[in-house]
Amino acid sequence: MSVSEDKPKQTKFLLIGETGNGKSSVGNFILKSNVFKVSDSTISETREADVQSGEGERSDVTVIDTPSLQELKEFNEEFLNGIVGYVKEEEGINGIVIVLNYNTNIISNNIKTMIEIMSKIFPSQDFLKHICIVWNKCYYYISDRLI
Template sequence: MSVSEDKQKQTKLLLIGETGNGKSSVGNFILKKNVFEVSGSPNSQTREVDVQSGEGDRKDLIVIDTPSLQESKEFNEKFLNDIVDIVQEEGINGIVIILNYNTNRISNNIKIMIQIMSKIFPSHDFLKHICIVWNKCYYYISDRQLTNQKEIKRNEFLPELMTRTEIFTGAEETIDIPMYYVDSQPDKRYDNRRSEEEIERLIEWGRGITPINIDTSNQEKTPVIEEKEETESMGNNDKQIITQVKRKRRKIRIGFNGEIKYGDWKLIKVMSNEKQSSNPLKTVAVIGAIIITGTIAIGTAIYLFW
């Protein structure tokens, strides 16, 4: 067998997910060896894109572990463009979204990451190359409880994810996104065959998919819009605490060659309000102050357009 024929049979899986969901431990579980660094800390241990391969009956598997999105645009640009460079070489089979089984919420970072991925890859078959791993589905969860949760996640969570994804891919057909339920760091004293069988199903799915590569067409891609709110205390007037909420926005542009470029945060809205102090007689120090030209009436908002 030639080297090129062997490479054609490789199955590459790209892991994305929020800090604390266990991307690295899932990667180790897929490859059946501890090659990705794992930490019990809530802070992300993965700081750069890491590519590892399997052995034995999983020697065809290549897993790409990635950091979580951060506030720093320089950090995000570097690791996202590293992903592009790696994928451009030979493509990937599947994008594996790692989520926490114990929550049904889609974090803003996950939404942004999916939007970016949907623009990096060809939109017409992007959805066919994604799956979800619900990690931290602990071995002691009963089959009955798991069945109920599967219904909730498929009927409530998945439609929300699909709706958000369809907005950016333009996909109209209904695609059944595979979901797998895994405990990637089980207590070795107990039976974890359920998770092992789920991972085997995931691998079978990845092996059966034709690789997808970066979209290098000349079609212009609309930027991804990321928003956030920052709340600052402006002090108090003995009876009420005055706060100011700033809504900011930045654009993430994807070039024709897949290059990702972050813009700077822009202020688009300022809101101020007063909240009844729980202890009106207690003096509260001013934590921060911002000077804005003009007068902001309490309870109103100022919009900035850009």
């Protein structure tokens, strides 16, 4: 008689956003490990999709860190097909995490386009329920004038 191990269901998140908004930092936070390269530079550290899985209590979590949408010389079908191909190969994703800078009050056309394309590729009435917006760079600041 053999006892089968029950593997926990894998949860997969796709991170999208612009350079400097902290996609890789959010990925590290989710996985509770510094697996994605981060910096304070205005130049993107992520050049191609980077897939990392957690360890220990996070072994059931996978994060896909994508290049900045604004850094891509060509926000084109090849890039989108690469992301979609990976997602299909990995049997889907559970959530799309959109990382935005709290101090910027617009959402770029590239992010809007990416969401529209993903919603068409993965049609579901519940598609929007799988999107999470993370507002990064929210600093509590009191002006010297108010003090």
